[in-house]
Amino acid sequence: KAGVTQTPRYLIKTRGQQVTLSCSPISGHRSVSWYQQTPGQGLQFLFEYFSETQRNKGNFPGRFSGRQFSNSRSEMNVSTLELGDSALYLCASRYLAGTSGYEQYFGPGTRLTVT
């Protein structure tokens, strides 16, 4: 099976702009989660989608939003970008959501730089 894919891999934006990142999960996986990785804060959970519904949300401002399509592909949007949004954004997919033991498989990430 093909792994989790993320596009684009690299992105440079300026403050105030908005950005959309895309994630295609492993075939058959219905859950997609998003994580932000920064040197200062480490890996932090943003949100998880399952069957087009947001299941869980981390402690991020409303500028961060997401959605999931019927084919399980997911997009993440950040509006009014701030310098602190510069990070590696990781997408992960798993078969089911919730406290199930299904492990999450990660994509290669999108490196976002805000100038």
Add this chain to the structure above:
Amino acid sequence: AQTVTQSQPEMSVQEAETVTLSCTYDTSESNYYLFWYKQPPSRQMILVIRQEAYKQQNATENRFSVNFQKAAKSFSLKISDSQLGDTAMYFCARQANNLFFGTGTRLTVIP
């Protein structure tokens, strides 16, 4: 609290030797899952090993094994016969509804 603690920011090991990475966590749940992920310089997060909390037996995957002490809430990773390709950041994670990660241990394998 939902914390995962990795107290060793950096470690090094000679090639072919054995190294143990430590992890402790906090949870009020009785059933949960624990993982070790590896992130090499490519930044691709790779699953190394998983452990179900309800299982007494420690998980093993080839050269990788864990020492799971449920009462102590400890979950250490042992890497045997270390190889240069094991050089990476290693993250311990606990899965409730989502993954809570530790801060990571940077492991360097020295030739």
